[in-house]
Amino acid sequence: MRKPIVIALSAGLVLALGAGAAGCAAPSGSPKASDTPPHAPALMPxxxxxxxxxxxxxxxxxxxxxxxxxxxxxxxxxxxxxxxxxxxxxxxxxxxxxxxxxxxxxxxx
Ligand code: HEC
Ligand code: HEC
Structure with missing residues (x-):
């Protein structure tokens, strides 16, 4: 009696994790580049x-x-x-x- 329930739950979990990972993939790459703006060394006067x-x-x-x-x-x-x-x-x-x-x-x- 229990087995089918466990399988159903874990299948749902896999789907949820998969969706989460896909959702995170896009934003994680872009903000990083702007975190570190180029800091130009001062010229000698x-x-x-x-x-x-x-x-x-x-x-x-x-x-x-x-x-x-x-x-x-x-x-x-x-x-x-x-x-x-x-x-x-x-x-x-x-x-x-x-x-x-x-x-x-x-x-x-
Ligand atoms: C690899 C590149 C690099 C080299 C080589 C280098 N600097 Fe710099 N220097 C920088 C950068 C980039 C900054 C700005 C960093 C910051 O503001 O944190 C800086 C900042 C400074 C500042 C502060 C300027 C300010 O406006 O406050 C001084 C003074 C300075 N450097 C002197 C030197 C001296 C003297 C040498 C040689 C002994 C030297 N630097 C070698 C890249 C370099
Ligand atoms: C006799 C003292 C003296 C020596 C030697 C000297 N500096 Fe300076 N430096 C200064 C002073 C004072 C200033 C700031 C006033 C000005 O603009 O002249 C300055 C400004 C600077 C700045 C500009 C920093 C800024 O925030 O705009 C840089 C870069 C710099 N020096 C790098 C060097 C490097 C590299 C050397 C070696 C080749 C060097 N200095 C040698 C006295 C010196």
Whole structure:
């Protein structure tokens, strides 16, 4: 007596799950792309002309970097975000190796 009922129930469940999955498939793909709008790196201002060639990444660090006592080192310079540091940690006081070519991302204005 019980068996047919169980079969009927599970068939209904499969149908319901199938419909749910199909319903979710379309919306799940599209919102993701707009979650992460492209965040363009700032250009170096005109005052920086030739600076990278002359000073290299450590030169940039000398103003935009940090020490135990100052972040940024030069108060009027915007500070480097944490993700520019080794391991994403400002207190590493070291530039992440993938960030050392500053001028590949920060073009000259
Ligand atoms: C002598 C100090 C000094 C050095 C060295 C220096 N900067 Fe700057 N930087 C500043 C200051 C101050 C500002 C903000 C004022 C301005 O616009 O000039 C600035 C602005 C910037 C900006 C614009 C940020 C924004 O939000 O608009 C970028 C990008 C930048 N610097 C990158 C670099 C890079 C890359 C280097 C190495 C080649 C470097 N800087 C070397 C002092 C310095
Ligand atoms: C791989 C690309 C890339 C490299 C290489 C890179 N940056 Fe950036 N930088 C970015 C992006 C993207 C942002 C904006 C991130 C944010 O706002 O969180 C940024 C933000 C900054 C800011 C903050 C600017 C502001 O407006 O507040 C400074 C200062 C800076 N970078 C300096 C440097 C210096 C100095 C170097 C080299 C040591 C460097 N960057 C290397 C991509 C890069």
């Amino acid at each position: 005109a005052s920086h002309e030739g600076r990278f060639a002359e000073l290299g990444a450590q030169g940039c660090y000398g103003c935009h970097g940090s020490s135990e006592r100052a972040d940024p080192l030069l108060a009027s310079a915007p500070k480097m975000p944490a993700d520019h540091y080794l391991g994403g940690a400002v207190d590493s006081r070291e530039i992440d190796p993938v960030r050392t070519q500053c001028d590949t991302c920060h073009g000259q204005e």
